Amino acid sequence: MNYEVKLEKLAGKGKALAWHHGKVVFVPFGVPGDEIEIETTKETKSYDEAIIKRMITQSPYRVEPPCAYFTSCGGCDHQNIEYSRLLTFKKELLAEVYRNFIKNGLTLEEIHPSPLPYGYRNKIHLHGYQNKIFQVWGFYHYENKKIVNIESCPIAHDLVNKAFQLVLNFLKQRFFQFFLMVNEIIIQVDAENTAAMVTLISSKVLDPPKSLYEKMKTILPELSSLYLYHRKNKKGYLFKTAVDDSLENLKDLKLLGGNLLPIEFANLKLNISPLSFFQVNKAVSETIVKHLENELTRLSTKPVLVDLFSGVGALSLPLAEHCEMIHGVELVRHAAELAEANARNNSIPNFTIHQGDAFEAFNRLLQIINSQAKVLLIDPPRQGLDRELSIRIGAGDFQKVLYLSCHPHAQVRDLEIIMARGKFRITKIQAFDMFPQTHHTEVLVVLERV
């Protein structure tokens, strides 16, 4: 069915919405303010989904997307919205998600913009489909698992784009038989464009060509490390396959040369590996650290900080001087080892790491930390916290809980459980535009003991 609407606002997941005869319609790649004729692709009792058929009057906030793959590549949804206006639209959306908490004088702060609206991503994960005749390398299509062939990605750092092309051409021209067995490539760089880590992933156990690292380094001098990963399961996060592996013995990950990726972050020198988490937007993550620091320095005494999902320690190690002690908790063994090494390399004596599951470690830590001045930092994976853990946090005696999330709906679900005991009140909801041009946002919620 075709009909005309005016798009009112963003609806999340990359869509804009309008109302039509009391029914909501969702339109991907629409811009609020667009007057359009649409064609429905799905009709249900409560909502329609539709695509833009004809532009009647373009929104004043519409801009030309710089990327040739926009609307086919699944990476970005909002390159066609002027950046400052996109932040306003994202804020309106967040105000709805957090509406139950925005009351009694508490407001949603302005979204902290990314200093780089493009060129900010330090990591890309490419998928390949190839045979002897043709090769397709890129990201998944926005509506299916087909791979969109790309040559560069405008939200990625220059060095990511440079490495991407050089590595593909190098493997294709010099090691074609080996290259045909590679299914995925991860490229991760430091923000200064001086070091690049490349991980080749294959569903097969491969015998890598001799001196591949040294040869690749001649065309990409920034190459700090080259890894080969054997992916046994087609789906899922890579880190989940290596939870119990130590750095010395990464079962499915083979180092072909170089070492880890060195990253300067918040005045520290950190090392990361392909299977350890690191935030994709360095400048925004450093701003988040400043906000966390601000929360700690406002306390009357230096607290004991529990960093429950610490990764390699990126968020809590820079806070060390404001803490009496930091207890990091990280499930992935080699990420925990890296956190420990990062503390040592930066001469931070008051950081200790507990490798294991957050829930178990949380219960153990509460028994051994005697201090009254305790702060909890939680930055869980996208799906958020387990229900049991949220209940325990809500019953805890932390002075402050600093909850950072890249999934506002999951965060709100957890906050409702944490707040149910009535021991905490929310004092701040601050969003950061960690992922410009996409519908994603990072949100820090500060809770204080009542």
Ligand SMILES: C[S@@+](CC[C@H](N)C(=O)[O-])C[C@H]1O[C@@H](n2cnc3c(N)ncnc32)[C@H](O)[C@@H]1O
């Ligand atoms: C979103 S990342 C945050 C890492 C860190 N805060 C940073 O900013 O670099 C979440 C981290 O939690 C770890 N993780 C996942 N599940 C966990 C669990 N059940 N217990 C402890 N850590 C877990 C992941 O390995 C990952 O390092």
